[in-house]
Amino acid sequence: MFKLGLIINPLAGVGGSVALKGSDGADTARQALEMGAVPRAGERALLALDALKGLDLRCYTYPGEMGQLAAEQAGFEPIVLGQIEPGHTSAEDTQNAVRDLVDAQVDLILFAGGDGTARDLHGVVPETIPVLGIPAGVKIHSGVYAITPRAAGEVVAMLIRGELVSLREQEVRDIDEKAFREGSVRARYYGELLVPEEGRFVQRTKSGGKEVEELVLEDIAADLVETMEDGICYVMGSGTTVQAVMEELGLPNTLLGVDLVRDGELIGSDLSAAELLELTEGQECRVVVTIIGGQGHIIGRGNQQLSRELLQRVGRDNLVVVATKTKLKELDGRPLVVDSGDPEFDQQWSGLIRVITGYRDAVLYPVEG
Numbered sequence: 386m387f388k389l390g391l392i393i394n395p396l397a398g399v400g401g402s403v404a405l406k407g408s409d410g411a412d413t414a415r416q417a418l419e420m421g422a423v424p425r426a427g428e429r430a431l432l433a434l435d436a437l438k439g440l441d442l443r444c445y446t447y448p449g450e451m452g453q454l455a456a457e458q459a460g461f462e463p464i465v466l467g468q469i470e471p472g473h474t475s476a477e478d479t480q481n482a483v484r485d486l487v488d489a490q491v492d493l494i495l496f497a498g499g500d501g502t503a504r505d506l507h508g509v510v511p512e513t514i515p516v517l518g519i520p521a522g523v524k525i526h527s528g529v530y531a532i533t534p535r536a537a538g539e540v541v542a543m544l545i546r547g548e549l550v551s552l553r554e555q556e557v558r559d560i561d562e563k564a565f566r567e568g569s570v571r572a573r574y575y576g577e578l579l580v581p582e583e584g585r586f587v588q589r590t591k592s593g594g595k596e597v598e599e600l601v602l603e604d605i606a607a608d609l610v611e612t613m614e615d616g617i618c619y620v621m622g623s624g625t626t627v628q629a630v631m632e633e634l635g636l637p638n639t640l641l642g643v644d645l646v647r648d649g650e651l652i653g654s655d656l657s658a659a660e661l662l663e664l665t666e667g668q669e670c671r672v673v674v675t676i677i678g679g680q681g682h683i684i685g686r687g688n689q690q691l692s693r694e695l696l697q698r699v700g701r702d703n704l705v706v707v708a709t710k711t712k713l714k715e716l717d718g719r720p721l722v723v724d725s726g727d728p729e730f731d732q733q734w735s736g737l738i739r740v741i742t743g744y745r746d747a748v749l750y751p752v753e754g
Contacts, residue, residue: 386442386443387441387442387492387493387544388445388489388490388491388736389442389443389444389491389493389541390486390489390491390493390494391430391445391446391452391455391463391494392447392451392479392482392483392486392494392496392497392498392502393426393427393446393450393452393521394426394451394479394497394498394499394501394505394522395424395427395450396424396426396474397424397498397499398424398429398499398521398522424450426497427450427454429520430521431458431459432534432535433535433537433538433541434456434461436535436538436539436541440542440545441545442461443464444463444464445463445464445486446482447465447467447469448468448469449469449471450474451469451474451482452482464489466486467481467485476501479496479498479502479505480508480509483505484509492515492544492737493515493516493517493541493544493737494506494510494516494517495516495537496517497518497519497521498518498519498522499520499521499522500525500527500558501559503527503530503559503578506557506578507557510578512579513702513739514579515579515581515749516529516580517529517530517537517540517541517581518531518537519531520532520533520537521534526558526559527556528556529580540581544737544749547718547719547751549713549750550581550748550749551582551742551748552579552582552739553579553580554579555577555580556574556576557574557577557578558574598709601709601742601743602629602709603629603633604743604746605626605630605707605708605743605744606629606632606633607633608744608745609633609673609707609741610630610633610634615648616647617647617668617669617671618645618668618670618671619645619646619672619673620643620644620661620665620672620673620691620695621643621645622643622674622688623639623640623641623642624640624674624675625675626675626707626709630707631644634649637651639654643655643656643661643690645661645664652664658689658691658692658694661691661692661695665698665699670695670698670699671699671703671705672691672695672699673705673707674688674707675706675708675712676712676713676721678712679716680722681722682721682722682723683706683721683722683723684696684722684723684725684734685723685724685725685726686722686724693730696725696730697730701733701734701738705741706739706740706741706750707740707742708740708741709742710742710743710748713740713742713748720750720751720753721738721750722753722754723753723754730754734752734754735753736752737750737751737752738752
């Protein structure tokens with residue numbers, strides 16, 4: 386079941402209708418309310434949530450106007466976390482909500498707000514957690530927002546249905562409201578957040594609208610090799626996609642076996658489960674796997690050397706999945722499969738996972754035990 390985190394900044398956008406050019410800060414928001422402004426962020430969130438009705442999801446949110454009311458109005462039975470003082474929410478409440486949602490292991494954080502809200506999220510959300518903004522603020526300069534509230538809901542719905550949705554790092558920007566009120570636009574870059582976008586099957590390496598496998602494998606390999614870190618052991622699983630990564634590294638590869646790489650060097654070749662445990666003892670590790678075409682297995686078929694003991698040591702966040710979009714499309718929406726032989730372990734590894742599908746190109750895809 387998809388675990389959706391929902392955060393609403395109830396004061397987002399209140400300064401717009403009364404010409405305050407923004408809503409950042411408690412004083413500005415209070416002034417806007419005193420001038421007769423009516424908060425609309427909850428209504429904007431409802432437009433997004435409407436696109437999610439009837440889908441298999443569990444909603445986690447914060448009390449009252451920070452998400453609970455909108456979720457219940459949309460027909461969900463949300464799991465409510467944390468505490469707030471109704472009518473007096475702040476940036477600190479938003480950041481507390483993010484931390485609690487991350488602890489609840491949500492698959493994505495959907496938030497309603499403006500650029501100030503995006504800044505609040507950027508300060509605390511881990512780089513591995515995707516977020517998507519429902520535009521509700523006066524200023525929307527950041528690239529983390531959907532073009533409309535309904536569009537935000539549609540992208541999340543695609544994720545829940547298992548459709549291909551790309552992941553992109555998008556900029557968080559905000560302007561100086563004081564300067565803006567004086568007629569000057571000064572946008573400042575604060576960083577980036579991981580954001581889902583509507584998936585497009587046609588990508589850069591294409592021919593007649595279809596992937597050229599050799600070129601795509603080169604792109605996947607280049608992306609992964611570029612992000613490999615010194616001092617970390619990389620357990621390289623079997624298959625042609627992982628083989629392309631080894632070729633990019635200039636190392637020999639065991640096509641149907643498992644190899645171990647560290648700092649660009651081959652540490653072990655065609656290793657057994659016991660050898661992998663011994664060689665990675667006390668080491669920071671990542672496990673690189675691909676999918677079995679047409680079947681979707683990533684663990685438990687063709688790579689039994691990746692024992693539960695090794696995977697538990699490494700952790701799900703350090704599982705790196707690589708595959709072409711063509712292979713994912715061939716699954717016809719079926720999830721990737723973890724089949725370790727331990728149903729409880731398999732269930733713990735279920736959920737959405739990032740799949741590298743090209744150079745700086747990735748999608749979120751569901752995994753089931």
